[in-house]
Amino acid sequence: MANTVNLTINGMSVQAEEGMTVLQAxxxxxxxxxxxCYHPDLSIEGVCRICVVEIKGQRLLCPSCAYPVAEGMxxxxxxxxxxxxxxxxxxxxxxxxxxxxxxCSNNQKCELQRLAKELGVQQVRFEGARRDVPIxxxxxxxxxxxxxxxxxxxxxxxxxxxQSVGAIFANKRGWDTVIAPPFNKELSEMxxxxxxxxxxxxxxxxxxxxxxxxxxxxxxxxxxxxxxxxTAPAVRAAIxxxxxxxxxxxxxxxxVAALKMMGFDKVFDTDFTADxxxxxxxxxxxxxxxxxGTLPIITSCSPGWINFIEHFYPEQLPHLSxxxxxxxxxxALAKTYYAEKMGIDPSxxxxxxxxxxxxxxxxxxxxEMRSSGYQDVxxxxxxxxxxxxxxxxxxxxxxxxxxxxDLPLGMSTGAAVIFGNTGGVMEAALRTVYEVVTGKTLENxxxxxxxGMEGVREAEIDLDGTKVKAxxxxxxxxxxxxxxxxxxxxxxxxxxxxxxxxxxxIGGGGQPHPTSEEIRKKxxxxxxxxxxxxxxxxSHENPAVxxxxxxxxxxxxxxxxxxxxxxxxxxxxKKKAKA
Amino acid sequence: MLETTQCPNCKKTDVxxxxxxxxxxxxxxxxxxxxxxxxxxxxxxxxxxxxxxxADWLGIHASEVYGTATFYTLFSTKPLGKYVVxxxxxxPCHIEGSLSIQKAIEEDLGVGNGETxxxxxxxxxxxxxxxxxxxxxxIMVNDEVHGNLTPEMIPAILSKYRKEGN
Numbered sequence: 001m002a003n004t005v006n007l008t009i010n011g012m013s014v015q016a017e018e019g020m021t022v023l024q025a026x027x028x029x030x031x032x033x034x035x036x037c038y039h040p041d042l043s044i045e046g047v048c049r050i051c052v053v054e055i056k057g058q059r060l061l062c063p064s065c066a067y068p069v070a071e072g073m074x075x076x077x078x079x080x081x082x083x084x085x086x087x088x089x090x091x092x093x094x095x096x097x098x099x100x101x102x103x104c105s106n107n108q109k110c111e112l113q114r115l116a117k118e119l120g121v122q123q124v125r126f127e128g129a130r131r132d133v134p135i136x137x138x139x140x141x142x143x144x145x146x147x148x149x150x151x152x153x154x155x156x157x158x159x160x161x162x163q164s165v166g167a168i169f170a171n172k173r174g175w176d177t178v179i180a181p182p183f184n185k186e187l188s189e190m191x192x193x194x195x196x197x198x199x200x201x202x203x204x205x206x207x208x209x210x211x212x213x214x215x216x217x218x219x220x221x222x223x224x225x226x227x228x229x230x231t232a233p234a235v236r237a238a239i240x241x242x243x244x245x246x247x248x249x250x251x252x253x254x255x256v257a258a259l260k261m262m263g264f265d266k267v268f269d270t271d272f273t274a275d276x277x278x279x280x281x282x283x284x285x286x287x288x289x290x291x292x293g294t295l296p297i298i299t300s301c302s303p304g305w306i307n308f309i310e311h312f313y314p315e316q317l318p319h320l321s322x323x324x325x326x327x328x329x330x331x332a333l334a335k336t337y338y339a340e341k342m343g344i345d346p347s348x349x350x351x352x353x354x355x356x357x358x359x360x361x362x363x364x365x366x367x368e369m370r371s372s373g374y375q376d377v378x379x380x381x382x383x384x385x386x387x388x389x390x391x392x393x394x395x396x397x398x399x400x401x402x403x404x405x406d407l408p409l410g411m412s413t414g415a416a417v418i419f420g421n422t423g424g425v426m427e428a429a430l431r432t433v434y435e436v437v438t439g440k441t442l443e444n445x446x447x448x449x450x451x452g453m454e455g456v457r458e459a460e461i462d463l464d465g466t467k468v469k470a471x472x473x474x475x476x477x478x479x480x481x482x483x484x485x486x487x488x489x490x491x492x493x494x495x496x497x498x499x500x501x502x503x504x505x506i507g508g509g510g511q512p513h514p515t516s517e518e519i520r521k522k523x524x525x526x527x528x529x530x531x532x533x534x535x536x537x538x539s540h541e542n543p544a545v546x547x548x549x550x551x552x553x554x555x556x557x558x559x560x561x562x563x564x565x566x567x568x569x570x571x572x573x574k575k576k577a578k579a
Numbered sequence: 580m581l582e583t584t585q586c587p588n589c590k591k592t593d594v595x596x597x598x599x600x601x602x603x604x605x606x607x608x609x610x611x612x613x614x615x616x617x618x619x620x621x622x623x624x625x626x627x628x629x630x631x632x633x634a635d636w637l638g639i640h641a642s643e644v645y646g647t648a649t650f651y652t653l654f655s656t657k658p659l660g661k662y663v664v665x666x667x668x669x670x671p672c673h674i675e676g677s678l679s680i681q682k683a684i685e686e687d688l689g690v691g692n693g694e695t696x697x698x699x700x701x702x703x704x705x706x707x708x709x710x711x712x713x714x715x716x717x718i719m720v721n722d723e724v725h726g727n728l729t730p731e732m733i734p735a736i737l738s739k740y741r742k743e744g745n
Contacts, residue, residue: 160643167642169643169645172650173650181642182646183630
């Protein structure tokens with residue numbers, strides 16, 4: 001227990017712990033201090049000065065995010081001097097900011113906009129220069145418009161600290177400072193994994209996803225097209241936030257109803273192919289265990305993670321499961337199995353995904369993701385973008401009656417929905433592997449040892465005598481720790497789950513803003529609640545998946561499975577920064 | 580001090596050579612600036628290969644190496660001329676007429692700030708204070724200082740280097 005420090009905040013006696021910042025002490029005491037460059041997931045930058053406070057005896061205002069508490073400190077968080085300073089900072093930022101709020105993708109979500117309102121900025125006394133940096137639209141996932149950048153460096157910090165990717169940095173100095181990849185390159189030319197965590201941290205509209213809403217609307221209004229949609233597990237636990245619902249609101253049925261109202265011909269569930277992934281990947285694990293194949297086997301659902309290992313640890317690619325992600329399995333089946341079953345020409349089928357993820361956009365455009373003979377998944381909308389379309393269609397999601405997923409590709413189990421959480425794929429796989437290996441029924445399906453928010457978690461699961469050592473990592477900096485252990489020969493895991501984003505997909509780069517561990521925990525709880533409320537909780541009990549094997553695929557790891565559901569990875573050089 | 584000895588047309592650099600240049604320093608992130616100096620001294624500028632090499636050696640990202648190098652005006656990430664003409668435009672030099680000096684240099688060389696002459700001989704860079712306020716306005720041509728300048732003095736100064744360089 002840290003020592004207690006006594007302070008006064010706005011005349012109120014407050015206790016804090018030694019080592020806390022003034023901001024943390026204020027938050028603990030329920031006193032709000034506005035922030036901008038500060039983010040609870042990241043290290044302290046202390047550059048924006050919005051969080052300044054007046055501390056008695058100090059000549060200058062102090063940035064509360066970076067200033068440690070001390071015994072007897074007397075703090076005023078909203079004195080006239082403080083309020084004037086904050087207003088001036090916002091005015092100076094606005095003096096260089098494009099006047100595009102009404103058409104900005106971040107309109108009404110922008111933290112700069114919110115602060116301007118909150119701090120009473122009603123005029124800008126200064127006319128500053130405006131930047132004219134070319135917009136980076138080089139890739140399918142992330143669009144960067146540095147004219148709207150306020151240099152808070154949250155994107156840089158999340159890219160380096162949480163993801164250990166380091167695609168961008170602050171280049172040059174002073175007015176010329178620009179957050180960018182080295183050598184004035186575009187993102188597509190760099191080692192960017194397209195996770196979109198930078199978008200989730202950006203306070204303004206400088207970063208956004210590459211939104212295909214216009215193309216999706218066009219497909220929906222084309223009578224010749226049969227447009228099907230799949231929704232990832234994590235979307236149902238977050239999309240409500242876009243409509244003002246609290247974090248952790250589970251809106252599965254409302255989301256389905258909304259998608260039907262938008263005009264999708266069928267509303268299916270990526271959970272169906274998540275169950276299918278478990279059967280393929282679980283059998284792949286068992287096969288490797290039996291035949292002395294490459295261990296540990298590492299999950300391959302997360303496309304940001306795939307980009308990461310292809311670039312940074314290409315020598316470890318044989319560890320990856322060859323399973324495509326559930327999104328891509330869905331696309332391949334929609335244009336083969338489903339097309340055949342329904343007698344629809346696959347060239348007329350349009351597959352739209354709603355994903356918590358921006359890397360899924362890149363994944364859908366990979367050249368190897370065309371095993372149906374067409375691009376398997378046509379358009380990927382993030383949770384935010386899907387909500388935007390619903391709003392455009394006048395849909396009031398929170399007040400809709402629950403709808404039901406269509407069959408057969410909308411049938412799923414609780415094991416599939418937990419794919420949205422870190423540890424979920426592991427837990428789902430273990431539920432199935434246990435029963436396949438032991439031939440016994442798993443009574444308690446909740447494998448709590450692999451749950452939680454610790455960056456790296458280890459567990460040993462007893463498969464009726466055979467002990468399987470497993471590890472789970474989320475966030476790429478944590479993934480790196482496991483890969484380094486494997487590299488050094490210090491890891492004796494059989495099975496490893498890696499998710500690119502913090503908390504797993506529920507913390508994905510396509511999810512609603514804002515994000516924090518607290519919010520991610522609430523979404524994770526919603527996912528677990530969905531699982532525990534389901535009648536079927538083991539992937540191998542999904543009747544639609546069993547029918548799929550019977551009618552079409554044969555058995556797990558069959559020739560047809562390999563053709564449609566498995567993929568190959570490519571080693572990529574990380575030295576892409578050629579001048 | 581910095582030297583700029585490489586022809587801007589010659590972009591070829593040997594990776595093993597860069598490696599030797601970088602690895603004479605310890606693998607301490609605090610060595611980033613000394614390494615940047617050494618690389619610039621040897622190659623005239625920071626190449627992309629060198630950026631990667633430094634990043635690998637120090638265990639940081641290439642973006643960080645590049646970002647740090649571009650923070651300092653005395654490091655370059657593109658090939659420079661044989662003679663780098665650095666003109667100070669900090670307040671003392673500015674007040675003493677650095678703009679008219681800049682104009683004279685630009686007219687003589689036919690290039691603007693940050694540009695290199697076609698013959699690869701001169702690069703003009705407008706920079707922050709290099710501590711020669713006592714003789715403002717001042718320029719440095721590589722390591723040589725020229726102070727108390729008037730625009731009329733510029734052609735003679737530059738033609739001296741032009742003769743030397745050819």
